[in-house]
Amino acid sequence: DSTADAWYDKYLSAAKREGIAAGRDDGTFGVGLPITRQDAAVFIYRLTAAAPINGDVFADDGDIADYAKQAVYTMRALGITAGFPDGTFLPNSGLTRAEAAVMTARLMKIGGR
Numbered sequence: 001d002s003t004a005d006a007w008y009d010k011y012l013s014a015a016k017r018e019g020i021a022a023g024r025d026d027g028t029f030g031v032g033l034p035i036t037r038q039d040a041a042v043f044i045y046r047l048t049a050a051a052p053i054n055g056d057v058f059a060d061d062g063d064i065a066d067y068a069k070q071a072v073y074t075m076r077a078l079g080i081t082a083g084f085p086d087g088t089f090l091p092n093s094g095l096t097r098a099e100a101a102v103m104t105a106r107l108m109k110i111g112g113r
Contacts, residue, residue, distance in 0.1 A: 001028040020046045038068035038091035040100065041081055044107055045071030048078065059087035080106045 002009050012029055015021035020043055023029045035043075055077055058064070064072055072089060075081040080103055083089045095103075 001031045006031075015043075018046075034094040036092050037081075037089065037095050037099075038064055038072055040095045040103065041075045042068050042071040044080055044103060045074055047107065048074075048080075048110070058083050058089040060089055060091065064089060064091040075103075078106075078110060080110070 002012050008031070012021070012031075016023065021029070055073060058072075061069075068091065072081070072091065076083070076089075
């Protein structure tokens with residue numbers, strides 16, 4: 001779903017080459033689709049190459065996909081992402097631009113890749 005002449009194609013190619021983003025099961029990247037909170041955590045986790053960290057689970061831990069759990073909890077332990085006051089993470093909710101900016105700023109503070 002990305003073409004070589006798209007302005008973002010070189011970034012998608014780099015993310016795939018570096019193992020940061022693999023795309024969707026159907027072979028597409030999902031260009032133009034919102035990203036879920038758990039997928040954003042996976043991207044950032046892969047950028048930091050952080051060691052997995054275990055701790056208390058979110059109230060909606062059962063909603064976090066298996067492939068994303070370690071990333072979600074590592075990002076929380078590193079202070080890059082957090083849950084909500086009710087103890088949930090809401091892994092399948094969309095990420096707002098403001099939330100993405102906060103996560104990016106926090107990542108920059110710890111010196112991500």
